[in-house]
Amino acid sequence: MVVTSRAALAALDDADPLAPCRARFALPDGVIYLDGNSLGALPKAAAERAAHVVGQEWGEGLIRSWNQADWINLPRRVAAKIAPLIGARPDEVIVADSTSINLYKLLAAALRLKPDRPVIVTEVDNFPTDLYVAEGLVRWLDAPFELRAVERNALGAALDDRVAVLTLTEIDYRTGERHDMAALTRAAHEKGALVLWDLSHSAGALPIDLEAVEADFAVGCGYKYLNGGPGAPAFLYAARRWHKTIEPVIAGWMGHATPFAFGTDYVPAEGIGRFLTGTPSVIALSLLDTALDAFNGIDLRALRAKSIALTETFIALVEERCSGHGLVLASPREAPSRGSQVAFRHEQGYQMMQALIARGVIGDFRAPDLMRFGFAPLYVRFADVFDAVEALATILETGEWREPRFARLATVT
């Protein structure tokens, strides 16, 4: 039984062991932020860190900060903070580039590990940039290389002995539907294929155990549930068993065994470090470094428990308070199959979301008809869920969303 009265929800907040985490974030007044799945909120300490890395480390330290502020090891230090969130060992993770670039690097490397297998398998509903990256790579390599993008329920059948790598995003970016990582990894391995998981909508929202599911590779985003700031550097994981054989296709100086020797020959760093490329933004890395401290002391099972309670509450409240307006749940009803986000379909979802945002409840819209709401367990409260649904109910009951100011422009893409 899900509690749905505001008083009961406020009592849940009072009893929430994660409640104090909210104070680690700078959230604007008058806003209920349900889009942390797209861009995480600002950790207060990150703002202080920005002033320090810019004013002191860059401004005062200048070039000396590569050593004095240990800039050179930032990609490894930040990775070590991400490792426990994804069930990896610190030396299996590196922070570098963007999710798209890291996906490219790992797909390219995976194709070389399986030279007789020219096929990449993915889900046709995978995150678009994941599709584009794989598509671009096979188009550039030309036949026989091929991207096989199939429906979710056809993934098993798509795995055959021509498949080098299966690449999937654990949590669907629209509906929040969750793949069974262990089962799919096993199925791919049984056919001799490698597996690359995109954890962009998972990391920081629920526990992940890459080691237990025996994943080969993974990538993920630094600016969603990890709160590293807009366009924060991404992470990349390769299981230890691949460290000796995997070759980086983009061989930059940061991934060199001796980056400051400036030798003319490329010698890849031992282990995961070889997936570093050019010079990363030290400022962006520093902010992600500090942002990850918001996870200090957090039990990931408690995080997941709160995430489930928030999404259950949201679904129950919307179905109770907004019935009769044609909203249809697009997310899995069963909590174990769902990430930390919920989507409802409505043909006029775009306008409704604009009206909601105008009232300070920030979710987002994904074409053609999805209103999407993310529940970052570190800073979203149960009372916020109640207030958000009240705002939605008001918009629906008053028809406020039909106001011309919320109309969808023909040019919106």
Next chain:
Amino acid sequence: MVVTSRAALAALDDADPLAPCRARFALPDGVIYLDGNSLGALPKAAAERAAHVVGQEWGEGLIRSWNQADWINLPRRVAAKIAPLIGARPDEVIVADSTSINLYKLLAAALRLKPDRPVIVTEVDNFPTDLYVAEGLVRWLDAPFELRAVERNALGAALDDRVAVLTLTEIDYRTGERHDMAALTRAAHEKGALVLWDLSHSAGALPIDLEAVEADFAVGCGYKYLNGGPGAPAFLYAARRWHKTIEPVIAGWMGHATPFAFGTDYVPAEGIGRFLTGTPSVIALSLLDTALDAFNGIDLRALRAKSIALTETFIALVEERCSGHGLVLASPREAPSRGSQVAFRHEQGYQMMQALIARGVIGDFRAPDLMRFGFAPLYVRFADVFDAVEALATILETGEWREPRFARLATVT
């Protein structure tokens, strides 16, 4: 005749039309910064911009800032500020990723434009990461793809009808020696090859005219003379004539024709925008955006004139004040063949540079024996040159550099 008295040099500062630019930078007290060729100094306005983009745009605006703060167009807006510095039209430049990644993207694309030509030609003394990137690409592609890295004077002979692309760095990162971009581009074109210039040690230090030299492609660094901050995003140039045929090998959502449509098929953006990949660091981009304003109102010919005067003065002073200590000029003596940096060789150059840095004169050392000094004309003064050489002379005369604290550790790489 080069003036070398401190009074005369101070008078040059008084008369310098660029002198007021120094006030745009936050330079630490007691430091003479001669390493802007490695990491540019902090523009004061960039520190303010950092506070704004973090606190306001991210913290308050949250996801809304993609539109409200126009984050989505930052890569193009920043590129438009770089274009006049490199003789490009604004729609020929984009800011994205790192120099290494951009080099990879353009080399890969160039190989596809010349499908019957499997060879990349470069200089064996090119910047190491440029060599690594080219080497990694051809190794991954396997035979017949090949990197032909030759001595500077053998470049002409290395160009034949198997060469797809000639890639060079205009200014040598160690000696500051400058290539003749026009002549080399012409030579490559005569053999049917494309040309890709790395402008990392040029942009912001001297005028470049990519259009006049008929370059095909270029890349460059945002954090050296452009002062965008450590690991700032890099830029990428493709001449308009290639915009319709060049295909991005790394196809990410930011380079899509309609990035927010989230369609499953990749449709490259018109023009240079297709070389965007994943989400860039908005914070790093914003700092580079503001940093470039330090070039507002700057005549690049005046910038070059000052750069030459600074390096001429430095060479003359070192040869006058430090003679007899075995320093050997490693940079071209003729100003037109030199960038905005000067290197002197000495077997104990490492220790000497450490001693100099301890005295607040910051240059750097490059193996095996180069003491390297950069002269960023926006903020280095003629009097600084005098004072830097005085410090060097003192270190040499007193033998201070022999102190154990400056010794080179065996493990230094």
